[in-house]
Amino acid sequence: DVKVTQSSRYLVKRTGEKVFLECVQDMDHENMFWYRQDPGLGLRLIYFSYDVKMKEKGDIPEGYSVSREKKERFSLILESASTNQTSMYLCASSLGSYRVYQETQYFGPGTRLLVL
Amino acid sequence: GENVEQHPSTLSVQEGDSAVIKCTYSDSASNYFPWYKQELGKRPQLIIDIRSNVGEKKDQRIAVTLNKTAKHFSLHITETQPEDSAVYFCAASTHGQNFVFGPGTRLSVLP
Numbered sequence A: 001d002v003k004v005t006q007s008s009r010y011l012v013k014r015t016g017e018k019v020f021l022e023c024v025q026d027m028d029h030e031n032m033f034w035y036r037q038d039p040g041l042g043l044r045l046i047y048f049s050y051d052v053k054m055k056e057k058g059d060i061p062e063g064y065s066v067s068r069e070k071k072e073r074f075s076l077i078l079e080s081a082s083t084n085q086t087s088m089y090l091c092a093s094s095l096g097s098y099r100v101y102q103e104t105q106y107f108g109p110g111t112r113l114l115v116l
Numbered sequence B: 001g002e003n004v005e006q007h008p009s010t011l012s013v014q015e016g017d018s019a020v021i022k023c024t025y026s027d028s029a030s031n032y033f034p035w036y037k038q039e040l041g042k043r044p045q046l047i048i049d050i051r052s053n054v055g056e057k058k059d060q061r062i063a064v065t066l067n068k069t070a071k072h073f074s075l076h077i078t079e080t081q082p083e084d085s086a087v088y089f090c091a092a093s094t095h096g097q098n099f100v101f102g103p104g105t106r107l108s109v110l111p
Helices: none
Strands: A004-006 A010-013 A019-025 A031-038 A042-051 A054-057 A064-070 A073-078 A087-094 A111-115 B004-007 B010-014 B019-025 B032-038 B045-051 B056-059 B062-067 B072-077 B086-092 B105-110
Touching (some): A004 A087, A031 A064, A042 B086, B004 B086, B019 B105, B072 B086
Parallel strands (some): B010 B105
Antiparallel strands (some): A004 A019, A031 A087, B004 B019, B056 B062
16 A cells, blocks of 8 residues: 655745655655645646656746655755745655556645745 | 646536536647546545546446547546545646646535
8 A cells, every 4th residue: 555645734834934845655656746736726746756866847846946865755845935835735656657557646645834 | 838627617416416527638748647536635546547548447436538639538427426525636647747637626416
């Protein structure tokens, strides 16, 4: 059973703070993803990583950076938090890409971030 | 880049009736189309997916159809039950990498 965990369920930060959100998966998945979820907008991809130290920008990377130093861990960093980054952040992982039946994404429980 | 539209945004059906949610995509390179169900306060869970080499896939009460020419795919739920009430998201991806999601459909199944 795939387990994707996120470091916090709820987080309150102040404008300008540096924020770290961490995601860990225990199934040796190659791909990891960070999304933000806002009402009426669905899930929007911030960044994804298809290997250690590799990353690709998604649709909304501005204001965010990521780090993947180990295969099981993918961190999302808000360099200087702003109020418009208040959102639900979801991490996901998948076995791989370019291979049939390995694209299935498994999501973490989410981190609800409030920036004051 | 890819753009995914989803309709309707809300859908109410009577228990036992069918529900249909439709999505369109723009990038002909997309070849993987999953559907996710998200219950209130919970994470999205994959319920069914389809790849571009298949036109239809069924799993018990849930089916998905794909029309590559028209670039649209649909989720069909038959014999709806109250526990089907949730938000449903479609998505499109190329080779399981850059996923683009639709805005979601809130389905309410009325007893």
